[in-house]
Amino acid sequence: MSAPVPPPLRIPYPPPIVVKVGGSAGIDRAAVASDLASLVQEGERVVLVHGASAETDVLAASLGHPARTIVSPSGQQSRRTDRRTLEIFAMAALGVETFSYVELLKRAGTQPLGLFGLLVGRRKDVRAVQDGRTVLLRDDYTGRVEEIPVSLVWKILDDGWIPVLPPLALSPHGEGLNVDGDRAAAAIAAALGAKTLVILTNVPGLLRSVEDPASLVASATLEEAEALAQGRMKKKAMAAREALEAEVSRVVIASGRVGRPVSRALAGEGTVIGKAVAAR
Amino acid sequence: MSAPVPPPLRIPYPPPIVVKVGGSAGIDRAAVASDLASLVQEGERVVLVHGASAETDVLAASLGHPARTIVSPSGQQSRRTDRRTLEIFAMAALGVETFSYVELLKRAGTQPLGLFGLLVGRRKDVRAVQDGRTVLLRDDYTGRVEEIPVSLVWKILDDGWIPVLPPLALSPHGEGLNVDGDRAAAAIAAALGAKTLVILTNVPGLLRSVEDPASLVASATLEEAEALAQGRMKKKAMAAREALEAEVSRVVIASGRVGRPVSRALAGEGTVIGKAVAAR
Secondary structure (H helix, E strand, C coil), X not given: XXXXXXXXXXXXXXXXXXXXXXXXXXXXHHHHHHHHHHHHHCXXXXXXXXXXXXXHHHHHXXXXXXXXXXXCCCCCEEECCCHHHHHHHHHHHHHHHHHHHHHHHHHXXXXXXXXXXXXXXXXCCEEEEECCEEEEECCCCEEEEEECCHHHHHHHHHCCCEEEEXXXXXXXXXXXXXXXXXXXXXXXXXXXXXXEEXXXXXXXXCECCCCCXXXXXXXXXXXXXXXXXXXXXXXXXXXXXXXXXXXXXXXEEEECCCCCHHHHHHCCCCEXXXXXXXXX | CCCCCCCCCCCCCCCCEEEEECCCCCCCHHHHHHHHHHHHHCCCCEEEEECCHHHHHHHHHHCCCCCCEEECCCCCEEECCCHHHHHHHHHHHHHHHHHHXXXXXXXXXXXXXXXXXXXXXXXXXXXXXXXXXEEEECCCCEEEEEECCHHHHXXXXXXXXXXXXXXXXXXXXXXXXXXXHHHHHHHHHHHHCCCEEEEEECCCCCEXXXXXXXXXXXXXXXXXXXXHCCCCHHHHHHHHHHHHCCCCCEEEEEECCCCCHHHHHHCCCCEEEECCCCCC
16 A cells, blocks of 8 residues: 655644653543643644553563563563563553553543554564573564654644553564564654653662662753663663654653643653753 | 544545444354445445444353343343443454454455444443333443544545444443444444445345244335344344434345345345335
């Protein structure tokens, strides 16, 4: 099939804010949704990308296929996504998280639209360290986003909808793929020319000392952020690099467990990461 | 939020074929997907609406909240959809069925797009007969489709996508609703000015004698179809009426358990229902 996509007729305006909200326990989905609704009422356009990790873990345990973690040769931990895990991940991502955000955004008076199939990606060669040896996992459905149909996203935004995207892509061969939500959001922010990417998580931002919330880094250059990032923050730093190397001016990593989390992040609460000299 | 929707710039052409495929066991999803891909390659535009009943039953049993059936005062059976059942239904519909059709349609070389939030509906007053008395079920999340954002659907079709829709709507208050997929497909066919609505199910069509596949009715007027319909076929006859009372010229009820099921239905295999004189 080769549907001709017409060239854009204008430079779309205003560019949207792209918000990634994590899927860990403790995220206040209702607060995220009502805050996004306020921003939309003020004239902002938003794209929401969400995670699904905690819901996947709960569902996987209920269905007798408990979550497993793999460790890459570089020490990065990630979810082992065999075919059954992918299916459970899809149920949690689309069936629980997308469903819930669409309900909450509608309740808050907006026009949400959950979408699957929009993001096309590529399967990763997933390597894991097992018993001290590095093995290639041939049946792993983890991937990265490679194509975003910008033309359609603009039409959806122009018609007044809030796109709600699960951390799922589709390979050209029709395989669903578990993608990193932070990096998917960065790719979307880059493709749409967003000025700001907000990444909401279950900690207040980048911490100098992981155990101490008071060690929050208020602002950082990309290089500082990369040097400080540990554990799950490493992927957020990678996402920040991918966004900032495009036209995105700033990335804010902030708490998703507070009231008005997006507005607070936009006001600079959390860790503001800029290309060179940080804003604060 | 009041995003202005611009008026359509042209009469969209060609009108799509709307295909509803049931969610019962035995439906050959891969055959439906590859047949739809062939039709798209021949220049047709299609909208797919799917069911989720068998997947919901399996998941509900696995999660310890088994499916229950209610009987309406008029004798119609339907799924009892309390809040937990709605959540399970969403996992099965979006997370299993939409996910699977999007994968299969991509594999077949098309551009599928799973959508949730597009259909806005209203909660039904669900009445059930329990112990001989009729009771109103206040916590039932069953509804009917009332609004279809035609403008956006045309844009999605114009960009070359196949919309894939689960049998879920959203109330204005942000409640997910379990809607009848046949009637949702009829409403979509009516709204888009489709010429044909194809309803694929696990039987060959409308049967004079439910136990005898050889008693297939090849063609029927709406009134004949309504008189013959029993059990689950009653809702398909209602869907046929809703489609035919709009601009839809014919409704074909046919088997989803055969190769090339959509092409066969379009060629007249199954039961062809027309407004007055039937086509065969």
